[in-house]
Amino acid sequence: MKNYIYSKLGLAFAVCAFMFSTNTQAQIKANQTIANASINSSTAFLDAASSVTWNGSSTLGKGMLFPRTDLTQLVLTNNGGFLAGNNPNRFDGIIVYNTATGNTPATGSGIGNQPVAPGFYYFSNPGSPTAVTTGQWIAVGASPKVTIGTNEVATNTLINVSTGVDKQVYAIKGSFTTTGTSTSVTIPSPTGMTSLYGITIYKVNGTGNKVVYSRDLYSYNIGATNNAITGSPSMSVVYPADTYDYVLEYIK
Structure with missing residues (x-):
């Protein structure tokens, strides 16, 4: 009887494992059938484009909701230590949607005191594997869409000065x-x-x-x-x- 119970448990575990792996593949290529879910040969690790298979129409799709944050308050921290192997340059490449208008904190947010407005930003910190002090929040593409008024705004232009450190324009x-x-x-x-x-x-x-x-x-x-x-x-x-x-x- 014990052997029979163990066999049923093993079968249940195998079925669960199969379902989990199938679901994982579907998440990787969400616009295809389960049988075609794996995209190991593709440059993209995630493909969620619209598809008749899932949406019933090639024109219906889903959007991705990015993390929203207030860059005038956000301070970059590493509670419990930083795994350099996962990200060689500290926080380099993080993308967020900023909800606030103002300046970033003077300390703990890269070079600090950067004017920001609602829109997408990424943190650029390519030269420092151990600190965030030289990093800076940069608007992604044409975002944020703000009108230049009486107050300054950060443009999408960086210039490399003689010291080798990028400067915000x-x-x-x-x-x-x-x-x-x-x-x-x-x-x-x-x-x-x-x-x-x-x-x-x-x-x-x-x-x-x-x-x-x-x-x-x-x-x-x-x-x-x-x-x-x-x-x-x-x-x-x-x-x-x-x-x-x-x-x-x-x-x-």
Whole structure:
């Protein structure tokens, strides 16, 4: 009798194991029949594209809900230790959907004090296997979809400076008014700005053609009054009297 019981238990275990493995394969390739669930030969480890088999239509599909978090509060921690073998660079590549507008914490969140807005972000920390201090949250693609306003936003541009450490490029929108008699104008320097990356000067309102007027300045002096000279790098130019809008891109 005992042998019979053990045999039934073994059979039940085998059936459960088969069902578990079949379900696991289905999760790997969820848009196919169970028989075609394995995608060992595919570059993709997960294929959940729409399929008539599961949805009854090739146009009906499912979306993936990413983890939602508040990057103005999130501090990266490793309670219980960090398994470097699983992720050689600490937290490098983590993707989240940020729900808040503001700045990341000064410490515990990479370089800290980064402006963020609702949208997808990933943590870039390719150069440090032991710390998060050099990492930074970077918007994924065109996300977050924010309008440049009076406050700065982090762009999707990183530049590699002479030290080999990537620098975030920020942007801010503003306007200046010219008298038509001087090349000097005031374009305020944002807090923490260390270098000008680029500028686009255009007109939304005012007289004349409402088009991009210039992507150049003759010179720019951080922190001074009348700190910008209009024109190109080779020649200063007196702008006609009017109000001009600009987007200033810079690094800190």
